Amino acid sequence: MDLEKKEKKYTKAQLALVIAFCAVIGLCFILFLALPKQAGKLSPLEFRVLQDHPIKGKDAAALREDIVKGDLSSNVDSFLEDHFPARKFFVAANAYYLRATGRNAVQPVIMGRGDRLYDAPIDLRLKFYSYLEENEGCLEKFAADNGLEYGIVIAPNSALTSVSDLPKLHLEYPDAGIVDKLRQDTSAFVPDLVELYSSMEDDERYFYRTDHHWTMDGAHLCYRALCGILGVTPVEKSEFTVEEYEFYGSYYRKSGLWLTSPDKLEIWRSPKLDNMTVSIGPEVRATVHKGVYDEEKLKENEIDKYAAYLYSNNGLTVIENPEGNGEALMIIKDSYGNSIAPLFAMNYSTVIMIDTRGNYYQDAALPMPSELVAKYGVTKLLVIMGTESIVSNSQLIYLR
């Protein structure tokens, strides 16, 4: 009798569990159907386009094609992932769980002390990061062919400027070895920025807390160090008016650590900067702006506020300062160059910026870099990049 009662109780408990399980799944499914979707739209939190509706707008032939290729199930999967009820909560729950269990130290974005986020070290074993020697050779050849005195400025991973703030289990960063190799293999001057930033007492203000870029203070410190080498007098921070804008950077968007407090982006104002002309693209159809900042990107609802510096990344950008010293400086850069170049434009009459990573060589109307050297009478070149760009295929091989 007792056994029968126990069995009945057990069966009821099992049934309750099954019903509860189905209820949770069913509720999620109903919520998934009922809640509004942002299909194909930009997620402001993660700064990526969410998966579009996998079926909507497709005719039978297109659907058949998707099924055959396996795209339909893949798209349905991505659509479910991107529109799962309370997705934001679950992503954060996972991120904070990893942090609580110490596993955040080996995630792509690491959280250190003081609400600071850092990038994981790059893995030089990957083919993707095996282009350092090729890039060195290309820069050496380009500088020699065009008679340029040049420097390679590697913006380090922000983690290296405050190693003591990282979780203890973090992986090793290879940045110092890369700088050493550049010094050994090239004729360029290569400043050690890790040492420069680490030697400062307030080393935390030189890189953003939630973004991979250097702050304006970080760019300015680097600029001051380079002015000594270039033989120009640095313009001090006191000569600018500083404005602050709240934003969340690239690390934040990838981390899932949504409770991190917002960062502050500084815009350094000066009548000289406002008076500069910025031309983007080939001369025949250049977009010309007055002033070095894209004011649209500073508006409250804009996600990527760093894009305000020099109108983001473009193949060719030429800054002209009517009050400059009559000389021209060429900068081959990634996005780190966008915030520091206006500081050099305070000294030089012309700053020519080339970003080879994206579409420089895809634009049939853009001149060869050597033609720009000849046109503007450039004698000095700066290569300003993050560690990741100098070891990747940044397409420096096509400098000619």
Add this chain to the structure above:
Amino acid sequence: MKKTVKIIAAVLALVFALSLAACRKPDPKPVDPTNAPVNDTTEAPATEAPAREYDVDELAKAIREGCTFEDQYVEKIEDRDFILRYYRIDAATVSEKDGAKEVASYSAGSTPDLVLVLKANDEAGAKAALEAVQAMIDSYIENYTTYGPEQINKLETAVKIVKGQLLVVVISADNDAAYETVDKLLG
């Protein structure tokens, strides 16, 4: 009780149906992008009639004119050797006509919009060229993830067709329509 069982069975069936979505093809973004698997190829059937001759310049031009691109300046890159160097395609594997490599490309400065048509010496050459182009597309995806996420979809859904010796790659504002256009042009 029977009704309850039916409801549970129905819900479970629904759950199983949805879980089929897990049977997806592999993530298009590999850990090491330069070793990206290439699986978007359309091979010529073994029984097909002798391969039709295509003029790469004319075909590229027709694709440029027949597809919709975001950038209004999708223009022809005239330097054929440079196109091969840019995508790291082995020039020895590319067919020649009148002393010039059979490759034609239209591209843009502000978006990854692209038309690339190449005729290799053989199908293996066309597939190797596609791998090289895929590596470049993967590096674009890396860049645009941070600076232009709205471009990612068109990069991930790029039209990539290998038909015999011929390779066609199109990155446009509407890749589904571009696929149809290319399909028609290839006959």
